[in-house]
Amino acid sequence: MFDTSKEAIIFDLGGVLLNLDYDLTEKAFISLGMENFRESYSQLQQTQLFDRFECGEVSSFHFINQLLDRLPAGSTANQVVHAWDAMILDFPPERLEKLEALASKYRLFLLSNTNDLHIDAVRRSLEKTAGHRDLERYFEKTYFSSAVGMRKPDEKIFEFVCTENKLDPSRTLFIDDSPQHVEGAKKTGIDAVLLERKQDVFDLPFFRA
DSSP, rough: HHHHHHOOOEOBBTTTBBOOOOHHHHHHHHHTTTHHHHHHOSSOOOHHHHHHHHHHHOOOHHHHHHHHHOOOOOHHHHHHHHHHHHBBBBOOOOHHHHHHTTTTTTTTEEEEEOOOHHHHEEEHHHHHHHHHOGGGSSEEEEEEHHHHOOOTTOOOHHHEEEEHHTTTGGGEEEEOHHHHHHHHHHHTEEEEEETTTOOGGGHHHHHOO
């Protein structure tokens, strides 16, 4: 049975459809000599450098060099990229299958705070699971913060997605694993649900109705 009160679902990417482990990136940077990485970046809060990178305001080159400046002499750009991408894990095949099935019932969208380096790593992860890098095939449209110059939880990005696609917020479901993003969506009238840690998105009551 499908919930007929909703016509569209907006999915977050990392932690919802794609498995993530932020601790792996922290550990990777600590191993390179950046002891205070957690003070600069976490799921709930991050410094201006990371925010600007996610909004596409600084290039990957600039981002990497800024992190190199915080690491011991002799560290390399490849080490930075490898550490930064360490958090990105896998796409469970069953999630991709369920997305494909949902597309016949709902308009599906992706809204992710992400950056150019991670987008490439995400596509590589998808290729390992599905044999292709085309994340867009699962959605009517995908929105990456680095491409649109806005990021969650700013209300503007939710309003932008709804306006561009003529979505009625009251008939739109948003799913994210960060509480501040859920609150941002709710402020625009979207029915937003917080995915708890270690909970599978398709185990939410909405999908079991």
